[in-house]
Amino acid sequence: MNNKKEHLAFKAIHGDKLAFEELLKGEGEKLYKIAFLHMQNKEDTLDVLQEATCKAYLAIGQLKEPAYFSTWLIKILIRSAYKELEQKKKLITLPEETITYILESNQVEEPTFDLTESLATLKPEYKNAILLFYYYDLPIRTIAASMGKPSSTIKTYLRRAKLELKQKLGDDYYAQRFT
Structure with a gap:
């Protein structure tokens, strides 16, 4: 893995806030894409990213191996997304006009x-x-x-x-x- 990234992770584990911030900037785009694929909308994606970032910041001292920072962070993100999805249990409500159209329609499509x-x-x-x-x-x-x-x-x-x-x-x- 990248020595600079490992060095930043090592510094972050030992309390360097700027190093943690730098690591997050490097992982930001990848994290956003993973979160979006789970959450399917921008607002929920940003909520999950914020939650995962906060959890990671609070637990960075528990990371044992700096080389696995990215994997560790993705794991936190995925767990945060699962938790958010469990809490939401999203229901899709259709407009009344759509329901009426479906019920009155004789068309059955695959x-x-x-x-x-x-x-x-x-x-x-x-x-x-x-x-x-x-x-x-x-x-x-x-x-x-x-x-x-x-x-x-x-x-x-x-x-x-x-x-x-x-x-x-x-x-x-x-x-x-x-x-």
């Missing part, structure tokens, strides 16, 4: 799925494994560390997630994205 919708229907652990592996090109070993699971479990999550996506999206779409 549902169509795109990748984002399909990912949203996966179990959270499957979704995380897919996003971290395919979108962020993280190695399985790093994903396992950030999720607190063995590498074999992450491989299982990836396999099961790909099977679910294949069923939902169809063979043609699946072949374009995950092969």
